[in-house]
Amino acid sequence: MQETILADLNELIERHIRHGGSLLAVLHAIQDDVGFVPPETVAPLARAMNLSRAEVHGVITYYHHFRTQPAAPVTVQLCRAEACRSMGTEALAQHIEARAGCRFDAGHDGGHRHDAAVGLESVYCLGQCALSPALMINGTLHAKVTPQKFDALLDAAEAALRGAQRAEEPA
Ligand code: FES
The missing domain is CATH 3.40.30.10 (Glutaredoxin)
Incomplete structure (x- = not known):
């Protein structure tokens, strides 16, 4: 994953958390922004929201809506x-x-x-x-x-x- 995309995602995560966004809201925002939830966002999300990586991963995999790789054309x-x-x-x-x-x-x-x-x-x-x-x-x-x-x-x-x-x- 490109450094700039990751930096943008970190900024997006921080912005949502500052405004009290829930994990689901942040995940929706990430997917709306880049089309999927990159696996590289699990660790920073967990850190920022005081959750375990397993908890974040669990939510991503529980909801069919979220994908962890780009959609097919x-x-x-x-x-x-x-x-x-x-x-x-x-x-x-x-x-x-x-x-x-x-x-x-x-x-x-x-x-x-x-x-x-x-x-x-x-x-x-x-x-x-x-x-x-x-x-x-x-x-x-x-x-x-x-x-x-x-x-x-x-x-x-x-x-x-x-x-x-x-x-x-x-x-
Ligand atoms: S069950 Fe509602 S659109 Fe298919």
Whole structure:
């Protein structure tokens, strides 16, 4: 991890603690800031909040929301909670795994495809229970998702990723 990022994170931790932020609030702020909670933040967080490293690590690993490595460029977060389950989420999950070429939640940080371009994560309620099954792709919510709809969404997300990668290539 780059020194500057770590220095920024230390500053962020101190700022939140100064304002009485809870461990959860600080973890959310870190993930919002850099996209994940770097393992290097566990020790300074524990020190600053007078907790053990095990306690901080326990909270990070308990909540599915937190990841300890960057998300895949195309990240699919499928709701596995009750309302969506009753509307066929598990069958949809099997379809998604077959289509994406990786598994959900392989390890705490989600399953990534071999080329790491696609990652699958389980989440628990996206607030779309009446329109289930629901999922998010790169933070965009989609409801009443069928296998066909998912295929089209994934195609679009992968096409957008290829376009972005081409745009970054030197001319
Ligand atoms: S249970 Fe899936 S969105 Fe609420």
